[in-house]
Amino acid sequence: MVLSNHRYLAKMASSPLLSVATELLLAVVEAIDDAASLRNFALTCKFARLLAEPILYRAVLVTTGSQAACLAKALQQQQPPTRAELVQVLDLRPRYGRDADLEALTPLIEAMTQLRALSMESPLANYGRWHSSAASHRWEALMQGYRALFLDAQCGAGLQNLKSLTIHWSGDASRFWLLTEFKPILTLPALQSLTISCAVLDDDLTDDLVAFAGTTPLTHLELVECFVSQKALTAVLALPRTLRSCHLGSMRYHTSPANTYHEVSPEQQLEALRQQRHSLQQLTWFDKDFAYDTDVHRVSTVSGIGLYDFTELHTLTLDGASALLFSTLLSERAPPNLDRLRIVRHDEGTVLDHLTDSVAYARIPGIPPPFSLHQHLPNLHHLDVVFFPAGRYITEPLWAKPDRRDHVKRLGEDYHACGIRLAIFSANRGRVIPPYLFGEEAPCEEPAYRAENAWFAGNDIGGIFSSLATDG
Template sequence: MASLPLLSVPTELLLAVVEAIDDAASLRSFALTCKLARLLAEPVLYRTVLVATGSQASCLAEALQQQQPPTRAELVQVLSLQPTYGSNENVEELTPLIGAMTQLRALSMEIPFANYSYRRSRVINRGWERLMQGYRALFLDAQCGAGLQKLTSLTIHWSGDDSRFWLLTEFKPILTLPALRSLTVSCAVLGDDLAEGLDAFASTTALTHLGLVECFVSQEALTAVLALPRALRSCHLGIMRYHTPPSNNYHEASPEQQLEALRQQRHSLQQLTWFDKDFAYDTDVRRVSTAPGTGLYDFTELHALTLDGASALLFSNLLSECAPPNLDRLRIIRHDEGTVLDHPVGGVGYARIPSIPPPVALHQYLPKLHHLDLIFTPENRWNIEPLLAKPDRRDRVKRLGEDYHARGIRLAIFIAKRGNVIPPYLSGEQVPCEEPAYCAENAWFSVPEMA
């Protein structure tokens, strides 16, 4: 101790010093100096763990197997398994040890070939199956009370062994983890068989956020899953848009059936993102849909709604007595170059189900609305010039913004930079970035750079 004066200071101060060190190598060197240094440093070293290669997984597995108290597995609170393709061999060595991470709060898992379209080789398939066997055992044990009991956040970006999809039915215990509050899954099939036995857990789970990204969902499964939370606060309904259906044996829930399933959480839902599967690149919405029952009217807690695509059903709700009474922010994402802005205010473009709601209608049916965001994501990500270049379009949008402003609604227009990937967005991939193009208070911004 005399040769290490740093260790002679109060333990509370040492803890503060260790917490402030953000260099893992330095922290490891400090941990190797003595037992006290190890006890102070390892909780910080193992608190948040990122595994990007199979070799990292092997080294971590070896370290976690050293059973010196406290066990290192018990120190892990955040674990991200994001192995890159070509460097994912031996990742399955870590899987059996996750169940021993009894203090684990957040778990993020990716399959290294989730977004790849090539045909998998037998070697890849064998690796996938070994990994999935370990994951199945992990979540089955969690249902029996071992491990993951304190997990509050779970994100899964997987794919199947011979398709882009995986079956959530094989991992059903995920849905009933006792402390889980946030669940996001992508490329999952939620078939009718998933609903079996879930009625026993209705209105019992702690889940407050549910994200379904590029998922294939049946009506029965969605109804059963959305019945589980006591009080869901936010939901991302990203029903499959970009991927090929997994099989003709599945019957996808219609928008009306999705809304009916969502009604089970109308007492608590505050934020909703809704993907329209059949979004169009044209300038107007030509479909008409009748809102079933009371629509969104009794979603009294809903204050933020994002429509990704031209949802006729949701527009029917917003421009009628079925609108949510307390909605504060509406975001509309259109997958075109903004030519809809060429429509005159109050003209033909606003007939029937419009692609941009007219100010008078939003003011009438959404009395609490204060923010309207329009996001354009051009199919050609380099072609943004038409949105900003035409003087007559600028004048028309300016008048539109003034009309909204007169009714207490702030209009803002954004352009989303699109990368070369599609959802789900995996680690390291370019996520669309929204650049401001127009704000009713500040007129037009400069043209965003799309490089």
């Protein structure tokens, strides 16, 4: 229970609590998860403030302009240590229609010299509200503050210790925003993880980036619903010294920007990625087309070395029908040390109704035959197939039909004979599309089948827990 200020102050004045060893008292304060109680404790004396405020201001979430104004007022006090220096995680998630102006706060971000993680959203993202002139005016004012922030960062003021940056923005008059206007984001000196959505990465972005090639500490790059040119992608992927995780998400759910842009082709994407072949460990590859009936026996054959020299690549997720990647996996150009392959299909799993003959193997469309995978991917141990319907909800469970269950079990046995564990998942998108914003319920993958113990969802209550435990 939170005591009122007067009662709390009177109690603390006569309490021996502050005589406890500092290390023990700090552990007690760290364990308090009620912000109001921490604030009351900080008001008792200077020593209590020094203990409580680093926890109070360590991680801050702002969703309205009123919250931004209150936080800005609190941060402006200058008694050491300054409160701005205590902020390590800052989430700016303004909600549309909730006095979403953040102008009072953004000038103070550069004073947050210990900031490690920053997340920023547009109150207009994923909606069509930028068409409103009033909303556009408010958003442009905020963007001006952001521009100044990142331009200053390149000159040495603020954000020098930032390790993680997530930006889900829109433009002031369209769904997209130009990364060129915020180019210093790409060369922040300590940034290790960058996630952006609905951004345009066009040829103009490449100016002056060549000087930073192979120098940035970025290890994770995620592009969600972005428009990317070949020249821009090549320049961006040249920046990290050792990129370990990459998520290439081209536009699927949003309308393309102006036709004057030239989008990178799958072959050009792969060529740009080759710059990180010495370090890349995880790759998520989006294709614009949904994977309904991709026939992996009829995929196109392309020239080049493919993924053969991506020796560190251990996890590959194919989201959509990628003829280029399928043909690479089923050839001598496959990545030699791949351990897990994830195939995301945008249908309801009806392909599992196709007959499977363990001898002649009349294959299931869009799912590679086990023997072909084993031949070219000798170190593959896990195959995850995720059914992600184009509609909002799966109308029939993947395990509902007895014939389907039999086919899936036989398929799992064939994979098991090759040393590959097959797992099937189902996912529902609901009413949201990428990028998934604060407060939105992102799709959750639910296990439907695991081959190692022939488990189907619905067989028993404890099955899901035992299968998860054996999955490692």
